[in-house]
Amino acid sequence: MLNKKQFWFAIIAILPTFAIFGWVRIFPIIETLRLSLHQWNLLSKNKPFIGLENFRELFGDDQFFEAIVNTAAIAFGAMAITIPLSMVLAGVIYHRTRSRFAGFYETAVFIPHVVSLVPAAMAWKWVFDAKLGPLNRLIMAFGGDAQPWLFNPVLAVICIILLVSWQTLGYGVLIYLVGFRNLPKSVYEAAKLDGANGIQSFFFMSVPLLKPITLYVSVVTLISGFNVYAQAFILASDTQGSPGRLVRVLVLDMLENSFQNFRVGYAAAEAVILLLIVLLLTAVQFGLLRQGRRK
C-alpha cells in the first residue's frame, strides 16, 4: 500500500504518459465524435451543428452500405482463415520441430507480417493479374478458365481477404506459439495415458486451453480487418486507366469523403459507426469467452 507521498509521486510520474496518450488517442476520438455532429468542408472556418443529420444520410447511402459489407466480409474472412490456420501451424511448429529448424520456420511464417505492405501488395497484384498473373496460368495449366480476379466484385474481395490473411498469419502463429509453450504438459501426458492421439489432443485439449489466445488473436485480426485500406487501394490503385476494381471499404470511403468530397463531418460519422461496430464485436467476443469459462 502506497503512502501519500509515494502515491502522488506515482501519479506525477505517469502523468506525462497519460497526457501524451490522451492527446494522441482520446482527444482524436472525442473530436471525431464532435465533428460527426457538424457539417465541415475542411477549409471553412464555419462548422454548423447539424445534429444527427450526417448519420441519417449515412443510413441511406448505398456506397456506405457497400463499404460496410465489403469491410465486414474482408475482416471476418481474414479471421476465419487466420485463426485456424495459425493455430494449426503453431501446433505443428511446436510439436514437430523442436530442433534448430523451429526458429527458421517461425521466421519464415512471420516474414509476411514484417514485409512492407506496399511492395507486398504490388507483388500480389501481379499474382492476381488476369492476363499476366501466375495464378491464372496455374489454373489454366490444370485445365481451368482464367478468372478476372481484380475485376469481379466478389473475386476482388476474395483477393483482399487472401492478402490480409497472408500478412496476419505470421502474427497469429507467433502468439499461438507463446500459448502452446505455456500450456501445462501434465494435461497432455494424462491424455496420452488415456489413449488420445495427436489430433485428438489438439482438438480436445489444445483448442479449448488456447481460448484466451484465440480471443486475443480474433480481436486483433478483426480490428485490423475493419481498418483495411492500403490493400484495397493498391490492388486497384487509383492510377489512370489502372485495370482493377476499387473495392470500396470503410476507411477508403472515409478518406474519399474527407479529402476528395470535402465532407469531414460526414466522414467522421462513418468513423463513429466503425468505432461502434468494432466495440460491439469486441464485447461479443469477450462475452463468448466469459460464457466458455463459466461452463
Added chain:
Amino acid sequence: MSKINFTKRLSAVVCVASSLIMAGSIAAKAENIVIWGGFPELQGFYERVAESMKATHPDLNVIVEPIGLRDHEKRVALALSSGLDETTVFELIGSTANRYIVNDLLPSAPGNISAFVNNGANFDPFFQEVAAVDGKVYGVPLFRGQGALFYNTDMLAAAGLDGPPKTMAEYSEYAKKLTKRDAAGNPVVSGWSLRLSGGGGGIAEKFWINLHQFGGSLLEKSGNGYKASYANEAGLAALRQYVDAVSGDKTVTVEMPADAAAFQREQTAMFIRESWVIGDTAKKAPNLNYKTALLPRGSIALPVNLYVSGGSEKAQKAAWDFAIEANKPEHLIWMLDNVGWLPNRNGVDYSTVTKAKPQFSAFVDIPEDYVFFTLPSIEPINEILTRFAAKLTDAYANSALVGNDAAMMKVLQESAEETDDILKRAGILGK
C-alpha cells in the same frame, strides 16, 4: 603555460562559434520555395524553370515535388487548411482552386501578376476567367488538358479503314473492325480503349467527353444553380455505346490493358486522351505510327494554373516570379515539345514543335465550331464525379443492360437523382 593554453582554447571556441553564426546567417539569407504539382511528368519542366531563375534569383532554392493528381489534391487540402510554413507554388485545376479561394485560403495575386494575366496579348478571356474569382486574379495560367482521338495508323490501314472515325456511330463500327480476337473469340487487342474501372472521378470525366459528342452534358446551368442533365437521350446514347462495347460487341473488356500504356504497346487501336500522350509516347514508343484527330463535336478543356501561398513576403514574391518565368516562351515551347501539355499563353510561336510532331494538329488546329466544355467551379464537383463514376463502373460490367434501354435509363435516372441531391445539399440546385 596553463594561462596561454586557456587563452588558446577560448580563442578557438570563439572562432568556431562565430563561424557557425555566420554560416547560419548566410544560410538564412537563401529563400526556399516548394513547387507542388499533380503531374509528375512536369518535374523536368519545373527544374528547368528553376535553373533559369538562378541568374536573377541567386539565393533562391527551388524544391520540386510533383506526385499523382489525386494524392496531390489531398495534400493540398490538408496543407492549405492547416497552414503552410514554406512558400509553396501549387499547380491546381481552376475548378479545384475555387474552393480554396472562396474560403480565403489562397491569396490574390499582386498587381504586376494580375496585369500579366489580364493582358489579352498573354491569355484568352477563357483562361483569364478561370484564374480569377469576381474579377480578382488568384493564379497564373500555365497549361490545359484537352482531349482528342489517338489512333494507330498501321492498325487502321490493316483493317482497311481510311482515316479516323468522324461520328460516334463510326467510333463503334471502327471498334468492331479493329478488335483482334483469339481462337475462342475473346478480344486480345481492343478496338477502342475506354476508361472502365479504377477509382476516382476520371471515369465520369471520360464519360462526359463521350456524352458531349452526343450533344449532352453531365451538369447544366439552371437559374442560379446547376442540375443533372444526363438522364436523357444523349446520356442513354453514351451509356449504350459503352455497354455495347463491353458486353455486347465485346470490343473491349474491363480486364484488358487500357489507356496510354496499352496504346503504346499496341494493345489497343485507338483511345481518347490529352496531349501529354504525345510526349510520353515519344519516350516510350518512339517508333509507334499514330495520328490524332479532332472529336466529332468538341472536347473538354481543363485549365491548370499556378497559385502561391505561405511563407515570407520575400519568398512569395520569388514564387510569383517563378510562375511568370514558367510562362516564358522558351519554357512553354520546351514543355510542349518534351511533355506534351498544351500551354495556355498566346503570342508564342509553337510551330517548330507542331511541325516536327504533327500529332499536335488535333490540339491546336481547332475549327470555329468546335465546342469546348470544362468542369464547373462548384464545391461538390468532385463528389458528383466520384459517385457517378461508381454507378458507371457497375453499369459497364452489367451484361444485363445490353439492348435494355429502359434499364440503362433507370441507371441514369437514379444517378441523376443522386447528383441533384448533392447539388441540393450544397445549396446550388437549379430550378
